[in-house]
Amino acid sequence: MFASLRCTCTLQANTVHWLTVVRSHEQVRVSRSISSSPEPGAEWSSNGGLRGAHGAATSLRLPSSTAILTSGGGGRRRRRWGAAAAASRVSTCSAAGRGTVVIGLAADSGCGKSTFMRRLTSVLGGEAVAPRGGNPDSNTLISDAATVVCLDDYHSLDRTGRKEKGVTALHPRANDFDLMYRQVKAIKEGRAVEKPIYNHATGLLDRPELITPPKILVLEGLHPMYDERVRGLLDFSIYLDVSNEVKFAWKIQRDMAERGHSLESIKASIEARKPDFDAYIDPQKQHADAVIEVLPTRLIPDDDDDDDDEGKVQRVKLIMKEGVKHFAPAYLFDEGSTISWIPCGRKLSCSYPGIKFAYFPDTYFGREVSVLEMDGKFDKLDEVIYVESHLRNLSTKYYREVTQQMLKHADFPGSNNGTGLFQTIVGLKIRDLYEQIVADRAASPALAAVA
Ligand SMILES: Nc1ncnc2c1ncn2[C@@H]1O[C@H](COP(=O)(O)OP(=O)(O)OP(=O)(O)O)[C@@H](O)[C@H]1O
Numbered sequence: 226m227f228a229s230l231r232c233t234c235t236l237q238a239n240t241v242h243w244l245t246v247v248r249s250h251e252q253v254r255v256s257r258s259i260s261s262s263p264e265p266g267a268e269w270s271s272n273g274g275l276r277g278a279h280g281a282a283t284s285l286r287l288p289s290s291t292a293i294l295t296s297g298g299g300g301r302r303r304r305r306w307g308a309a310a311a312a313s314r315v316s317t318c319s320a321a322g323r324g325t326v327v328i329g330l331a332a333d334s335g336c337g338k339s340t341f342m343r344r345l346t347s348v349l350g351g352e353a354v355a356p357r358g359g360n361p362d363s364n365t366l367i368s369d370a371a372t373v374v375c376l377d378d379y380h381s382l383d384r385t386g387r388k389e390k391g392v393t394a395l396h397p398r399a400n401d402f403d404l405m406y407r408q409v410k411a412i413k414e415g416r417a418v419e420k421p422i423y424n425h426a427t428g429l430l431d432r433p434e435l436i437t438p439p440k441i442l443v444l445e446g447l448h449p450m451y452d453e454r455v456r457g458l459l460d461f462s463i464y465l466d467v468s469n470e471v472k473f474a475w476k477i478q479r480d481m482a483e484r485g486h487s488l489e490s491i492k493a494s495i496e497a498r499k500p501d502f503d504a505y506i507d508p509q510k511q512h513a514d515a516v517i518e519v520l521p522t523r524l525i526p527d528d529d530d531d532d533d534d535e536g537k538v539q540r541v542k543l544i545m546k547e548g549v550k551h552f553a554p555a556y557l558f559d560e561g562s563t564i565s566w567i568p569c570g571r572k573l574s575c576s577y578p579g580i581k582f583a584y585f586p587d588t589y590f591g592r593e594v595s596v597l598e599m600d601g602k603f604d605k606l607d608e609v610i611y612v613e614s615h616l617r618n619l620s621t622k623y624y625r626e627v628t629q630q631m632l633k634h635a636d637f638p639g640s641n642n643g644t645g646l647f648q649t650i651v652g653l654k655i656r657d658l659y660e661q662i663v664a665d666r667a668a669s670p671a672l673a674a675v676a
């Protein structure tokens with residue numbers, strides 16, 4: 226699907242390189258062995274070693290442009306690995322070559338980041354899996370085209386440390402932005418890094434894992450756009466803006482049903498996080514190229530207290546910045562117009578309270594934007610084609626691609642409403658952006674060299 230990337234030195238055809246990394250006190254030695262089928266044209270540059278500071282043995286497999294860490298040692302998994310310890314271990318191997326495209330996805334916890342990631346990696350192709358053989362509590366996902374890194378891994382304070390210092394995970398003091406910047410920059414420049422792991426099961430920082438440069442690196446978490454230097458490395462950024470009412474409903478649904486939390490503890494956790502959320506997370510949306518905003522419906526009157534559907538129906542806005550390189554906003558019927566559309570009728574089944582679409586130009590934090598809005602929910606997912614056929618600039622590759630993606634993931638939360646629809650569209654836009662960047666680089670090798 227993707228154009229292949231040109232890298233810095235060449236692998237033999239049909240060769241997979243297995244690397245054995247032996248960690249010694251000050252250094253990690255890399256030895257290459259064995260082979261079997263790489264991506265044609267994939268290349269490997271190594272000056273002979275990764276640098277490290279631990280005593281464990283680790284195996285790496287480098288099938289194409291992505292290497293996967295498989296942990297061999299693991300003896301001290303519960304040891305706290307400070308983010309600072311990983312700082313010095315930026316390695317010099319490059320697999321992706323011409324520069325990784327970096328995408329930022331910001332949102333509070335429980336706002337649909339994982340769901341969005343699953344939709345995105347599905348659009349990009351290939352299954353997204355945890356690093357094979359690595360830490361079972363790793364937060365990283367790897368697919369053919371993309372590596373998704375969770376920024377929780379850059380917490381500089383573990384759970385106990387945060388408690389002792391009285392800060393939440395949302396506070397900048399609990400996160401190492403210097404390391405985040407250095408490592409994202411290294412990956413973007415084609416160098417692998419050893420990234421820390423924040424273990425959500427234990428609340429500790431685990432031994433770092435190796436991240437090699439993928440075609441697309443997605444940084445998902447609380448702060449991808451908080452630090453100006455990290456923000457400057459992003460090729461595209463998204464913010465999932467879930468209103469308090471809806472966030473509360475989703476949190477209750479998940480944390481009560483799936484995690485056994487009490488209603489009181491969920492409320493207390495939301496309240497405790499709110500000041501830091503308002504101060505450090507929410508303001509990032511002004512920097513996003515696309516914002517998916519989830520609000521309560523306007524189709525059900527406020528005084529209609531009896532209606533069970535009220536919490537289940539959402540009004541979702543896709544706010545798309547104008548003038549972003551490689552990103553042409555999607556639109557309804559006619560670009561730049563203001564449109565209100567009720568598609569219900571012969572071609573789209575709608576039960577109460579119906580479906581309403583809107584499209585209009587607007588401003589968002591002083592920037593010109595185009596907004597697509599959907600209020601209501603789909604009754605039959607195969608009928609989404611009716612809506613898809615009236616939307617333009619979707620960056621689909623074939624007829625009904627949006628509808629097919631929605632049907633494929635019908636069981637994901639939000640598949641029957643604007644969250645699923647707009648997340649799918651943003652996924653297609655990211656694929657398109659990546660392909661444009663690769664095409665630009667191919668057309669201008671000088672650009673690629675500085676990317
Ligand atoms: N579009 C949606 N519609 C309804 N519920 C949703 C939607 N998206 C997410 N949820 C609910 O919120 C929960 C959290 O979603 P998800 O795991 O994708 O969020 P997250 O941001 O990755 O969370 P965390 O950071 O806490 O892991 C889901 O289990 C589901 O209950």
Ligand SMILES: O=C(CO)[C@H](O)[C@H](O)COP(=O)(O)O
Pocket residue numbers: 333334377384394395424425426428447
């Ligand atoms: O906001 C969060 C991002 O997911 C988490 O609360 C944060 O990472 C801390 O995790 P935990 O509660 O598991 O210690």
